[in-house]
Each structure stands twice: as structure tokens, then as C-alpha cells.
Amino acid sequence: MRRVIAAVAALAMLALTGAAPAPATAGKSNPAADLKAFQDYFKTSFPKVPFDDFVNGPYAVNKGMRAQWEQIMQFPPYDFELADGKKLFETKFANGKSYGDCFPDKGIGIAQTYPHFDAKTGQVVTLVDAINACRVTNGEAKLDVSKGPMAEIAAYMVSTSHGKRFDVTIPDDPRALAAYEAGKQFFYSRRGQLNFSCASCHVQSAGKRLRGDIIAPALGLVAAFPIYRDAWGNIGTLGRRFVECNAQVRAVAFKPDSTIYHDLEYFLTYMDNGLPVTGPGTRP
Amino acid sequence: MKGSEIMRRRVASGAVAAPLPSALLCLVLGLGLACGFAGAARAAGTQAGYDAAIKAAEAAEHQAGLTHDQWTPTVEALKAAHAAAAAKDFAKATELAQHAEALAQLSIAQAQSEQTAWHSAVLR
Structure with missing residues (x-):
């Protein structure tokens, strides 16, 4: 009887004070709080991994893979494409201008601020987008956003930011927050016949084996892009990897430069804020 | 006993x-x-039976597209159904179309469920 009375009293108190638990969906978007929770989770899950080392993905959490990677990096497999990217970046367009003319600081050491939100267009702009926009502005055709010259140019630009810390901003603009939330929702939503979300692998199974691979933690996941993947045999962009990941869980992928992938990149890169840029990188 | x-x-x-x-x-x-x-009867297969099955499957897949959650096996099953129908094997085509519809319905259910379920996975 006492328990019943206590329960009734508690319910009455809740009703009077309106202190019912808030649903998970309630509340304004709070990227800063998300960032802290996200990074704290991985710091706690992998206490022996130094914060900056998360940019090395699976090599940060598995000694065997790290040893192999260190051997591979004696002669990085992306070196030739990186050199090609530098050449392409420095080659002038038909109108005499170059990529450097489209970016602050001539495009050197700026990759850590991408993606960013463009208040004029209301869109998230990735580095790949900015490179293509530069080409269009100067009368050149757009490049394939997955691989080839685009990945090479992006790799060179990213390499000039090597060691600089990611500093992606999410302005207090409803459109920017909506893009960030869309990326966050995509990251945590299960899709495809295998019923996997990005988080299923890179949060809940981070550091575990998936056949012969070690799954990279979500923290630092995008810090090494563009990457040379052994599975590709060449260098590719983050959009290319998103397409591949979705196909692997048997979901129909979006276009590599689709809005939803831009939003996902916005969310994930923001989660890497404070980590050093390490791209281009190499992965199995 | x-x-x-x-x-x-x-x-x-x-x-x-x-x-x-x-x-x-x-x-x-x-x-x-x-x-x-x-x-x-289904195994016997008819053009009319196939037409109805593929119409239902494509409608479901279109609906899945609106939820931004289509599955590659659905696309493959639809493609195989069309190929079987082109080869006049309506029994196989109907079966594949019905399979495609079932997959599309599952993807719709997944998308609807994830509209709220994803919140529970967010790191806090």
C-alpha cells in the first residue's frame, strides 16, 4: 500500500511540476554538446590512444595493422597522384587564372576549414565543391568528384594543411543547423538490407574486426581524406567512400556530390574539430 | 494402461x-x-499476373525512393523480373516481382522506423 501511495504521489508531483522526461527528439540543435559527447566517447573507449592518433583510423587501434602501415608509408602509394595534383593545381586555366586565385591564401593551408556553410547560397560547401566552382567560374568543365584529377588536386590542397587542426564552424543559422542535423541523422540511421548505420560500424563496432579489416573509429574518420585505398588501387574522395559504404550495406547510394553526403561530411568533419589534418592518407 | x-x-x-x-x-x-x-497456378505464370505484380513492386520501390532508403537487392530483383518477362518466363518474372515488392516494403518500414529510432543511437 505504501508503494502505491508513493507512486501516486510521485506521479502527482510530476504532473504539478511538469517535470516529465523530455523526449529524445526535443531540444534545440547543439553541435558543441554533440562534439564533446562524441569525442569523450572515443577517448573513454580507447584510453590508450592519444587524441591526435585517431586521425590514423584502424592503425591507431591495432598494433599489427599499424606495423604494416608504417612499412607502407616508407613509400606512400599516393605519392605519384599527389605530385600530379600539385601540377594540376599550379597549371593555369585557359583564361590565365589558376586555382589559387579562387581561394584565400592562394588555396594553401586552408583545407582544415572545409566543409563550410555558405550563407549566400544556404548550402554546405566541401573542398571538392569549391574546386569545381573555381573551374566553372574560370570557364572550365567540372571534374568527376570521386577520383582522378579532382581527388589529386584535393589531395594536394589537403597536404598543404597537414598538421593544422580542423576548424569547421556551424554558424547559428537555421539552414546550417538543419544541414548539420541532417548529416547527424544520416550517420545514425540504419539503412540498406543489412540494416546498418554508419554508427553501427564506426561507433558500436569501432576497433573490432570485420573479416580481415579493423573498423576505424568514427573520431578521425574523415581526417585523412582523400585516401589511397588498396581496394581502389588509386586515390579517391570522401564522396566516393560514402557511395561505397552505402553499397556495402546494400543500400542504393546517392550521388557522391549529393546534398545528403555534403551534410554527412559537414557533421563528421565537425566531429573531428581539434584533430590535425593528416590527408592524404592510405587505407586497406 | x-x-x-x-x-x-x-x-x-x-x-x-x-x-x-x-x-x-x-x-x-x-x-x-x-x-x-x-x-x-502462380508457377504457371501469365502476362496479366506478371503485369500486376511488377506494377505493385514498382509502386512500392517508388515509395521507398521517396523515403530515401532504397535497397540494392530490390533494384536487382526488379531488373531480373523484367529480364524474365522479356524471356516470356512469366512464372519466374512474377515470383521475382513479388520478391522485389516484399523487399521494397521492408525498406519502407525501415525508413519509417528510423525516423525516430536513430535518436536512440546518438552519443550523449
Whole structure:
């Protein structure tokens, strides 16, 4: 009887004070709080991994893979494409201008601020987008956003930011927050016949084996892009990897430069804020 | 003790499942036969049956597209259904179209569920 009375009293108190638990969906978007929770989770899950080392993905959490990677990096497999990217970046367009003319600081050491939100267009702009926009502005055709010259140019630009810390901003603009939330929702939503979300692998199974691979933690996941993947045999962009990941869980992928992938990149890169840029990188 | 009495006691104790009453047995057998006939009819396959099945499958896949959650096996099943129909194998084509529709319905259910379920996975 006492328990019943206590329960009734508690319910009455809740009703009077309106202190019912808030649903998970309630509340304004709070990227800063998300960032802290996200990074704290991985710091706690992998206490022996130094914060900056998360940019090395699976090599940060598995000694065997790290040893192999260190051997591979004696002669990085992306070196030739990186050199090609530098050449392409420095080659002038038909109108005499170059990529450097489209970016602050001539495009050197700026990759850590991408993606960013463009208040004029209301869109998230990735580095790949900015490179293509530069080409269009100067009368050149757009490049394939997955691989080839685009990945090479992006790799060179990213390499000039090597060691600089990611500093992606999410302005207090409803459109920017909506893009960030869309990326966050995509990251945590299960899709495809295998019923996997990005988080299923890179949060809940981070550091575990998936056949012969070690799954990279979500923290630092995008810090090494563009990457040379052994599975590709060449260098590719983050959009290319998103397409591949979705196909692997048997979901129909979006276009590599689709809005939803831009939003996902916005969310994930923001989660890497404070980590050093390490791209281009190499992965199995 | 008679065999029937032993059985009655074992059923009562839960050691074995009760035998089906004859009416229920007839019903089960009847349904089984009906299903068998239906399967045979489906296996025969007609253009009209295929047309209805592929229309339903494509409508479901279109709906899945609106939820931004389409599955690659659905696309493959639709493609295979069209190929089988082109080869005039309407039994196989109908079966593949029905499979595609089932997959599309599952992807829609997944998308609808994830509209709220994803919140529970967010790191806090």
C-alpha cells in the first residue's frame, strides 16, 4: 500500500511540476554538446590512444595493422597522384587564372576549414565543391568528384594543411543547423538490407574486426581524406567512400556530390574539430 | 494402461503436443492443398499476373525512393523480373516481382522506423 501511495504521489508531483522526461527528439540543435559527447566517447573507449592518433583510423587501434602501415608509408602509394595534383593545381586555366586565385591564401593551408556553410547560397560547401566552382567560374568543365584529377588536386590542397587542426564552424543559422542535423541523422540511421548505420560500424563496432579489416573509429574518420585505398588501387574522395559504404550495406547510394553526403561530411568533419589534418592518407 | 491413456497423460503433463482434432487436421490439410494449388497456378505464370505484380513492386520501390532508403537487392530483383518477362518466363518474372515488392516494403518500414529510432543511437 505504501508503494502505491508513493507512486501516486510521485506521479502527482510530476504532473504539478511538469517535470516529465523530455523526449529524445526535443531540444534545440547543439553541435558543441554533440562534439564533446562524441569525442569523450572515443577517448573513454580507447584510453590508450592519444587524441591526435585517431586521425590514423584502424592503425591507431591495432598494433599489427599499424606495423604494416608504417612499412607502407616508407613509400606512400599516393605519392605519384599527389605530385600530379600539385601540377594540376599550379597549371593555369585557359583564361590565365589558376586555382589559387579562387581561394584565400592562394588555396594553401586552408583545407582544415572545409566543409563550410555558405550563407549566400544556404548550402554546405566541401573542398571538392569549391574546386569545381573555381573551374566553372574560370570557364572550365567540372571534374568527376570521386577520383582522378579532382581527388589529386584535393589531395594536394589537403597536404598543404597537414598538421593544422580542423576548424569547421556551424554558424547559428537555421539552414546550417538543419544541414548539420541532417548529416547527424544520416550517420545514425540504419539503412540498406543489412540494416546498418554508419554508427553501427564506426561507433558500436569501432576497433573490432570485420573479416580481415579493423573498423576505424568514427573520431578521425574523415581526417585523412582523400585516401589511397588498396581496394581502389588509386586515390579517391570522401564522396566516393560514402557511395561505397552505402553499397556495402546494400543500400542504393546517392550521388557522391549529393546534398545528403555534403551534410554527412559537414557533421563528421565537425566531429573531428581539434584533430590535425593528416590527408592524404592510405587505407586497406 | 492402454496406449491412448498413456498418451492422454503425457499430453496433460505437457511432455508431448496434443494431437490435432480431426476437424482442425482437415482444415490444415485443406489450406495446405489450397496453397499448393495456388503455388501451382502462380508457377504457371501469365502476362496479366506478371503485369500486376511488377506494377505493385514498382509502386512500392517508388515509395521507398521517396523515403530515401532504397535497397540494392530490390533494384536487382526488379531488373531480373523484367529480364524474365522479356524471356516470356512469366512464372519466374512474377515470383521475382513479388520478391522485389516484399523487399521494397521492408525498406519502407525501415525508413519509417528510423525516423525516430536513430535518436536512440546518438552519443550523449
